[in-house]
Amino acid sequence: MRRRTFLQTAALGAASLALPRAARGMGEASRIAIGQIEHGGRWNPRPSALRRLSWELAQRTSIDASGDGVPVRLSGPAVHTHPFLYLAGDGAMPPLPDADLGVLRRHLQYGGFLLVDAADGSDGSGFDTSVRRELQRLLPASPVTRIPREHVLYKSFYLLDHQGGRVLVHPWLDGQFVNGRLAVVYSQNDLGGAWARGQLGDWEYDCSPGGEPQRESAFRLGVNLAMYALCTDYKDDAVHLPFILRRRS
Amino acid sequence: MLAAATLAAAASLLLAWRGLRGESSRGRRAALLSLRAVAALAALFLLAEPALRIVQTARVQSRVAVLVDRSRSMNFPVEPGGETRAQAGARFLGASRAGLDALAADAAVEGWGFARDAWPADLASLSRPEPGTGGATDILGALRGAAGGSGAPGRRLAGVLLVSDGADNGALASGLAGKARADLLAVGVPVNVVAVGTDAPRDLAVERVAVDDFAFVRSTITVEATLRARGFGRESVKVVLRREGQVVAQATLKLEPGKEVYQVPLSFAPDTTGTFVLTVATPVLPGEAVAENNSRSFVLRVIRDRVRVLLVAGRPSWDERFLRGLLKQDPNVDLVSFFILRTAGDNPGPQDQLSLIPFPVAEIFGEQLRTFDAVIFLDFAFQPYRSLDIERFLPNLREYVRGGGAFAMVGGDQSFAQGHYAGTPIADILAVNPAEGLGETSEPFRPRLTAEGRRHPVTSLVPGEAANEAAWSALPQLPGLNFTAPLGAAEGARVLLEAPSLLVDGRPAPVVAVREVGAGRSLAVTTDASWTWGFVAAGDGQGGRAHQRFWNGALRWLVRDPSLTPLQIQPDRPAVEPGDPVGFSVAVRGPDYGPAPGATVVGELFADDGRVVGRAEARAASDGSARLEFPAPAPGAYRVQASANVPGTPPERAAAAVSVRSSGAEDSDAAPRPELLRQVAEATGGTFSTLPRSGLPELKLREPEVVEVGRKQDVPLWDRWWYLALLAGALSGEWVLRRRLGHW
Numbered sequence: 001m002r003r004r005t006f007l008q009t010a011a012l013g014a015a016s017l018a019l020p021r022a023a024r025g026m027g028e029a030s031r032i033a034i035g036q037i038e039h040g041g042r043w044n045p046r047p048s049a050l051r052r053l054s055w056e057l058a059q060r061t062s063i064d065a066s067g068d069g070v071p072v073r074l075s076g077p078a079v080h081t082h083p084f085l086y087l088a089g090d091g092a093m094p095p096l097p098d099a100d101l102g103v104l105r106r107h108l109q110y111g112g113f114l115l116v117d118a119a120d121g122s123d124g125s126g127f128d129t130s131v132r133r134e135l136q137r138l139l140p141a142s143p144v145t146r147i148p149r150e151h152v153l154y155k156s157f158y159l160l161d162h163q164g165g166r167v168l169v170h171p172w173l174d175g176q177f178v179n180g181r182l183a184v185v186y187s188q189n190d191l192g193g194a195w196a197r198g199q200l201g202d203w204e205y206d207c208s209p210g211g212e213p214q215r216e217s218a219f220r221l222g223v224n225l226a227m228y229a230l231c232t233d234y235k236d237d238a239v240h241l242p243f244i245l246r247r248r249s
Numbered sequence: 250m251l252a253a254a255t256l257a258a259a260a261s262l263l264l265a266w267r268g269l270r271g272e273s274s275r276g277r278r279a280a281l282l283s284l285r286a287v288a289a290l291a292a293l294f295l296l297a298e299p300a301l302r303i304v305q306t307a308r309v310q311s312r313v314a315v316l317v318d319r320s321r322s323m324n325f326p327v328e329p330g331g332e333t334r335a336q337a338g339a340r341f342l343g344a345s346r347a348g349l350d351a352l353a354a355d356a357a358v359e360g361w362g363f364a365r366d367a368w369p370a371d372l373a374s375l376s377r378p379e380p381g382t383g384g385a386t387d388i389l390g391a392l393r394g395a396a397g398g399s400g401a402p403g404r405r406l407a408g409v410l411l412v413s414d415g416a417d418n419g420a421l422a423s424g425l426a427g428k429a430r431a432d433l434l435a436v437g438v439p440v441n442v443v444a445v446g447t448d449a450p451r452d453l454a455v456e457r458v459a460v461d462d463f464a465f466v467r468s469t470i471t472v473e474a475t476l477r478a479r480g481f482g483r484e485s486v487k488v489v490l491r492r493e494g495q496v497v498a499q500a501t502l503k504l505e506p507g508k509e510v511y512q513v514p515l516s517f518a519p520d521t522t523g524t525f526v527l528t529v530a531t532p533v534l535p536g537e538a539v540a541e542n543n544s545r546s547f548v549l550r551v552i553r554d555r556v557r558v559l560l561v562a563g564r565p566s567w568d569e570r571f572l573r574g575l576l577k578q579d580p581n582v583d584l585v586s587f588f589i590l591r592t593a594g595d596n597p598g599p600q601d602q603l604s605l606i607p608f609p610v611a612e613i614f615g616e617q618l619r620t621f622d623a624v625i626f627l628d629f630a631f632q633p634y635r636s637l638d639i640e641r642f643l644p645n646l647r648e649y650v651r652g653g654g655a656f657a658m659v660g661g662d663q664s665f666a667q668g669h670y671a672g673t674p675i676a677d678i679l680a681v682n683p684a685e686g687l688g689e690t691s692e693p694f695r696p697r698l699t700a701e702g703r704r705h706p707v708t709s710l711v712p713g714e715a716a717n718e719a720a721w722s723a724l725p726q727l728p729g730l731n732f733t734a735p736l737g738a739a740e741g742a743r744v745l746l747e748a749p750s751l752l753v754d755g756r757p758a759p760v761v762a763v764r765e766v767g768a769g770r771s772l773a774v775t776t777d778a779s780w781t782w783g784f785v786a787a788g789d790g791q792g793g794r795a796h797q798r799f800w801n802g803a804l805r806w807l808v809r810d811p812s813l814t815p816l817q818i819q820p821d822r823p824a825v826e827p828g829d830p831v832g833f834s835v836a837v838r839g840p841d842y843g844p845a846p847g848a849t850v851v852g853e854l855f856a857d858d859g860r861v862v863g864r865a866e867a868r869a870a871s872d873g874s875a876r877l878e879f880p881a882p883a884p885g886a887y888r889v890q891a892s893a894n895v896p897g898t899p900p901e902r903a904a905a906a907v908s909v910r911s912s913g914a915e916d917s918d919a920a921p922r923p924e925l926l927r928q929v930a931e932a933t934g935g936t937f938s939t940l941p942r943s944g945l946p947e948l949k950l951r952e953p954e955v956v957e958v959g960r961k962q963d964v965p966l967w968d969r970w971w972y973l974a975l976l977a978g979a980l981s982g983e984w985v986l987r988r989r990l991g992h993w
Contacts, residue, residue: 030662030691030729030777032566060597062564062589080788081781083567103788110787111574155604157590157597223597230565231588232574235604239585243606 032057032065032230035072035082037104041093041130044071045119046192048204050086053195053222060223061157063230074100083112084229088192090119093130101138108139108183113229116186121167123188135176135184142176144186152236153182155244156227163221164214166193166205181232185225194218254296258289268992277990284983291976299966305959311407313356313950314395315349317342317375318413318445320364320383322921325414325538327446327940332378334445334921337940338412339378341443346376348945355953356407363391365419387419388929389429392436408439408935408950414446415922425928433932439949441935443942446921450538451480455529455545456510463550467557467620469518474529474545476511478504479920481534490515491528493888494857502531519551520619521653524823526886526906546886546908548823555583556808559613559621562588563629563663571780572627572659575797582804585621587613592633610634614642618649622808628661628777630668631675640673647674651767655807660731661777662689667731680742680764680773687732687753694748695726696760702745707763707772707803710795721746724795725785731775732758741765763806770807815839816893816901818852818877824908827884831907835867835875837893844873845895852877852891862887869893884909 034050037043050069057065072082074096079085085107096104108114116135122128135144147153153173154160162171169188176184194215196204207214235244265285269278323335332340349358349372360372364383367390388411396406420429457475464470472490481504490498498517515529530544537543558576562569565588576584590605591597618624624646631639650656656678658664665683670676676683698721702708710720727748734753736742746761764771783796815838825831833852839845846869854863862882867875877891887909892902923939930937938946 030566060591060595062592062595064564064566077788080785083570083784106787110784110793111571112784157604159602159604227565227590230567230570231590232570233577234573234586234588237586240604240606244604247601247604 030064032063032084032226033082034065034069035079035085036069037085037087038071038073039087039089039093039096041127042090042119043088045088045090046190046196046204048197048199049088049192049195052197053219053226056195056219057223057226061227063226065226074103079103079107080110080112083107084226085112085114086117087114087131088117088119089127089131091126093127093134095130095137096134101134105138108178111181112183114184115191115225116184117165117190117192118169118186118188119190119192121165121169121188121190123169128188131186135186139176139178139184142178142183144174144176144184147173147175147182147185151182152233153185153224153228155235156224156231158220158224159244159247160217160220160224163189163217164194164207164210165189165191165218165221166207168209168214182228187221189218191218191222195222251293251297254293258293262286262289272990272992277986281983281986281990281992284979284986288976288979288983291972291979295967295972295976297967301964301966303962303964304957306955307958309404309954309956311356311951311953312359312404313352313408313410313948314359314361314406315342315372315375315410316361316363316367316391316395316412317370318364318386318411319362319379319381320386320416321381322386322414322416323381323445325446325450328448333380334414335381336378338443338445339376341445341940341942342372342412343376344943345945346372352948356950357404359395361391361395363387363394365390367391367394385419386413386417388413388415388417389420389432389436392433392438392440396436396438405951405954406438407953408441408948410441410443410945410948411926411929412443412445413926415444415924415926416920417922417925421925421929425925425932430932433929436933438933439935439951440929440933441946441948442926442930442937443946444921444923444926444937444939447923447939449479449920451534451536452538452542452920453478453481453486453504453531453534454539454542455531456542458529458545458547460547460549463552464519465554466519466522466551468554469516470549471514471516472498472527472529474513474515476502476513476531477509478511479509480536482506484534486531486534488513488515488529488531490517491530492519492525493886497527519549522551522553523904524548524550524906526888526908528886528908541884546824546910548820548906548908553622553808555581556622556804557583557620558585558804559618559624560584560586560627561613561625561629562586562627563661564589564592566628566661566777567784568659568661568777568780569627571783571796572625572800575783575800576804579801585613589629589633608634608637610637610639610642614639614645618642618645618654621654623655623657623804624649625657625659626664627659628663630663631673632669643674647678650678650769650771653768655770655772655809656766657772657774657803657807659777659779660729660775662731664777665731665733665773665775678764678766678769678771680736680762680771681733681744681759681775682736683731684734687734689729689731690751691729692751693726693728694730694750696721696746697749697757699744699747701743702747702761705743705745705763705806707806708745708761708799709802710798720795723786723791724782725789727760727776727778727781729776729778730758730760733773733775735759735762736764770809772803772807814901814903815845815895816850816891816903818889818891818903818905820889820905820907822907824910825881826910828881829909830881831863831879831887831909833877833889833891833905833907835869835877835891835893835903837869837873837875837895837901839873839895844871845869845893846871846873848873848875848893848895850875850877850891850893852879852889854879854882855888855890856882857886882909 051067054065057063118127120126174186175182193205194207198204272278324333327337360370360375361367362370365385454477456477459473484504486502488500488502489496498515500513528544528546533540533543576582666687670683671685703714735744742764744759744762747757749757751758762773783793787793817836818833821832835850837845837848848869850867852865853861856862863879865877869875888906890904892900894900927937935949
């Protein structure tokens with residue numbers, strides 16, 4: 001009896017090996033991995049943020065996102081394997097070397113996307129001043145401007161009206177355009193802080209002043225940012241317009 | 250000297266008169282003066298030595314030319330169902346022979362026939378009612394020809410008798426004005442006109458068709474047809490525009506009495522590219538004089554203005570992002586994209602806060618499919634959309650490709666075998682075999698060009714085989730692949746790029762493969778990382794052009810970009826006159842897209858209804874060019890299909906179209922123009938009359954030339970004896986009288 005059950009279970013186990021497994025992408029390279037830039041300041045203030053964002057992307061959309069953010073050195077060889085780069089910081093950041101800026105500039109000009117996130121919620125000090133200085137050096141021909149309300153970023157997946165992060169320094173986003181495409185997005189509202197989720201499943205930081213709805217809008221913004229990085233102005237195509245207008249009104 | 254003598258005579262007369270002042274008797278004075286005068290005159294006469302010149306002259310017989318119109322317009326009946334204009338003219342000439350013979354005394358009557366040019370003919374043959382054969386009517390040219398003349402040199406043309414219907418399509422086609430009038434008067438001969446046929450016959454004709462030389466596919470073009478209707482009351486006529494037998498547009502024309510010219514616009518939107526012969530046609534109404542001018546054909550080239558591409562992606566990915574970016578930026582591409590942003594298992598929240606739209610399966614794979622030049626499936630599996638009935642449309646996609654469309658499948662974990670395409674209609678058009686269960690890999694590998702891939706335009710990154718291989722080798726390794734089995738040449742497939750380190754059934758797995766499916770083409774790229782050829786390669790310092798070059802070449806090959814087709818055929822002229830042979834020039838290129846000398850080209854000429862009416866063969870010269878000639882076919886629209894056999898490749902085909910005109914200008918306008926003939930007669934000083942009439946009308950002719958013939962004869966008058974006697978007598982008489990009267 002025991003042998004039979006053993007053999008049966010073994011047979012079932014062997015059979016299960018032959019069952020087609022749910023495909024998970026053709027290796028890690030197929031999945032969307034966000035590269036996190038290492039810089040001279042505190043470059044990883046929210047270690048769990050990108051993992052949670054990837055999880056939310058997988059839950060809510062058809063994007064096949066990989067887990068953690070991948071640390072990327074601008075001086076290293078792997079910059080271009082990550083078309084989506086994330087630059088976070090807490091406090092001042094030393095100036096980036098010219099060579100690194102050149103690499104980043106080429107990355108953006110060839111079609112890359114950069115999300116800059118101020119974890120300290122600074123405005124006019126700390127990370128904010130450092131980053132604005134660096135962005136000015138990065139793309140001198142493209143000033144950092146407010147992203148207009150009608151930009152496709154706000155309808156690339158969710159129809160977004162308001163946005164925030166862990167804090168609400170400004171209810172808008174700044175960005176830099178390259179050839180008409182939004183290449184850099186800068187949020188001063190600490191999106192990573194809203195996304196961060198501890199190992200035990202609790203949110204690491206509270207969002208103020210909006211609370212949980214503000215966190216939800218932070219995730220929606222993250223989804224929209226990923227969608228924009230992957231689909232660019234797809235939602236601006238004429239076929240979508242009637243639907244979007246109807247939903248908005 | 251005569252002046253001096255006259256002065257001397259006058260002086261002597263004056264002196265005599267002065268000398269006679271003393272004489273009282275008037276009679277004596279008068280007698281002496283008169284004697285002196287007579288003497289002076291006689292002396293003058295003798296000094297002047299007058300003489301008489303006698304010249305013998307003759308009147309030269311001039312020519313009268315009888316010009317008879319021998320063009321095809323003379324074949325039209327004078328009245329419906331009656332005799333033709335040619336017959337009426339011949340009958341008139343026969344009846345006028347007597348009158349013409351009477352003229353022969355003063356003038357030589359010459360006969361001339363004319364149409365496009367003039368030729369001498371004898372009157373007997375002109376009096377025979379022969380049908381006209383000339384393809385054009387040039388009255389001014391004929392007059393010049395007759396005036397130049399083949400008669401005896403020096404004989405002037407005194408006048409012309411013109412028998413014609415006046416349907417001139419030469420210099421006088423637009424009437425007698427300006428230069429035409431000056432040229433006519435320069436001929437300098439009175440033209441006496443006998444106009445044949447004064448009523449326009451009942452006729453409906455497509456006079457002219459105005460259209461651009463080329464049109465863009467799927468864009469509406471308008472063909473402006475000009476119709477001429479004579480002799481009709483209120484009637485409705487259907488005007489159709491046909492392309493190779495099929496009606497593509499039609500309109501109804503309402504004829505009104507009194508209105509002759511009508512403009513009919515016909516619009517249609519061509520749905521395929523190519524060169525086509527189109528025909529504007531009206532039905533032949535009862536009682537029409539000419540049936541051939543009820544249709545007119547022309548050649549239209551339909552080209553694509555932008556390549557319309559449908560990109561369907563099963564999920565957002567970097568491959569999708571960079572391919573969309575590339576196609577969006579290309580000004581020659583009109584991109585329509587549908588990306589699945591959310592699958593059934595995803596849970597994003599309430600629908601009304603999303604910008605998502607339903608995936609319009611029925612629209613894009615149903616009616617709209619035909620409007621695309623190419624369809625790309627990128628990481629797209631059809632099974633999740635079964636609820637949208639997508640399986641019903643898979644055969645549509647297969648027929649679309651077989652009918653000339655283009656299809657590409659790009660890899661990912663929802664494509665090829667993973668997408669369970671084996672056994673579906675899609676498998677019939679895929680360039681590889683997506684056998685079930687083959688799986689995928691995430692092992693990095695470096696792809697390699699196959700022998701065919703080295704020369705093929707799809708995998709040509711840079712010109713030159715060696716440089717191309719080097720360019721491919723320099724690209725970064727590919728991180729993953731869908732395993733598929735290659736298809737053979739028997740299915741029309743070719744593997745261009747393969748993975749030598751990854752084997753399927755002992756053969757390297759295909760990475761890029763192409764296939765000819767019916768009239769269409771298919772491409773398979775079994776990796777989802779072709780984007781690395783651009784973005785990642787740029788990071789390696791090579792420049793990111795490989796991705797763009799690959800997809801540009803692939804798209805152009807898929808939609809059969811004309812510059813890439815190996816066989817090209819062009820007619821010498823898109824429209825030829827009836828009776829002229831039809832010729833085409835052909836350019837043949839080999840599989841390496843260089844010229845293919847020695848290749849045999851076979852061409853078949855198809856008529857409107859699909860019958861083969863001609864066949865021709867040629868061999869390509871050293872530069873790959875050849876000529877195909879067909880003997881003159883009957884009027885109509887023809888399509889030529891050429892195929893070239895270049896050793897080592899499947900036969901290539903190309904097509905062109907040509908139209909043979911059914912009616913020249915002579916046949917399309919059947920109306921006579923008596924008012925033009927009247928103007929010609931009036932301008933040149935001739936008479937105008939119309940048929941029917943009995944006998945010759947009055948002919949206005951130039952006066953015959955008078956010409957000197959024979960020797961001159963001078964007869965002197967002054968050396969008669971009695972002039973001298975008169976002088977002597979007058980002088981002596983005066984002397985005697987003076988003595989008598991005592992003056993001396």
